Amino acid sequence: MALGTVMRGLVRGAAAGAAGTTALDAVTYADMAIRGRPSSSTPQRTVETVAAAVGQRIPGTGEKRENRLAGLGPLAGIATGVALGAALGAVRELGWRPSTLTGGVVTTGIVLVAANGPMVALRITDPRTWSAVDWAADIVPHLAYGAVTYATLAATDPDH
Numbered sequence: 001m002a003l004g005t006v007m008r009g010l011v012r013g014a015a016a017g018a019a020g021t022t023a024l025d026a027v028t029y030a031d032m033a034i035r036g037r038p039s040s041s042t043p044q045r046t047v048e049t050v051a052a053a054v055g056q057r058i059p060g061t062g063e064k065r066e067n068r069l070a071g072l073g074p075l076a077g078i079a080t081g082v083a084l085g086a087a088l089g090a091v092r093e094l095g096w097r098p099s100t101l102t103g104g105v106v107t108t109g110i111v112l113v114a115a116n117g118p119m120v121a122l123r124i125t126d127p128r129t130w131s132a133v134d135w136a137a138d139i140v141p142h143l144a145y146g147a148v149t150y151a152t153l154a155a156t157d158p159d160h
Contacts, residue, residue, distance in 0.1 A: 009093030010086045012156050017085015020107075020149030021078055027141040037137075042119050043073030049122045077115070084114055085149050092153055100154050108139075108146030115142065 032039060048069055051058055058068055088107060098106065116138070119125045130138070 005093050006090050009089040009091075011089070013089015013092070013153060014082050014086040016089060016149045016152035016156065017082040018078075019152045020085060020111075020145040020147075021081030023148040024077075024081065024141040024145040025074075027144045028137075031137055031141070041073075042124050043077055044069040045073075045124045046119050046122060047072045047076055049124060050118070053122075080114055081111070081145060081149075084111055085153075088149065089153055092157065097154075097157075100151050103150035103154065104143075104147040106146075107150045108143050111145050111149075112139070112142050 031037065044066075048058060058065055058072070060068055084107075088110075097103075116125070116127065120127065127135075
């Protein structure tokens with residue numbers, strides 16, 4: 001298989017991941033608006049913990065530093081969503097072509113692990129302590145990501 005074909009998959013996948021990330025964010029923000037809940041602090045805490053672990057300091061103090069973290073947390077989520085989409089696009093170019101339903105479910109599982117795995121490993125969160133509402137607030141947006149990302153990959157596949 002030519003490198004150009006895999007590159008095409010990476011680019012299509014990145015675009016699909018961006019679409020999925022937009023869906024995830026829309027569902028998350030709708031949940032916040034409907035329930036009046038605050039945003040999660042886990043993305044910012046993850047960035048802060050990872051930066052400290054690799055010897056990097058988030059610059060600033062007080063509110064300025066907190067504002068940087070408030071921007072870096074969501075940016076890390078966007079990067080994760082786009083990178084995961086790119087990887088899935090490459091894998092699809094290499095021949096993985098399940099149905100849209102199966103692909104969406106598998107993509108949801110992968111993004112749940114990619115998003116939550118580092119936070120669990122860093123002990124920023126513990127899913128064993130989550131309530132049913134907490135689980136729903138996590139799973140539903142990731143389902144939106146999985147469905148939109150994989151459906152976009154399938155719909156934009158020139159060999160489809």
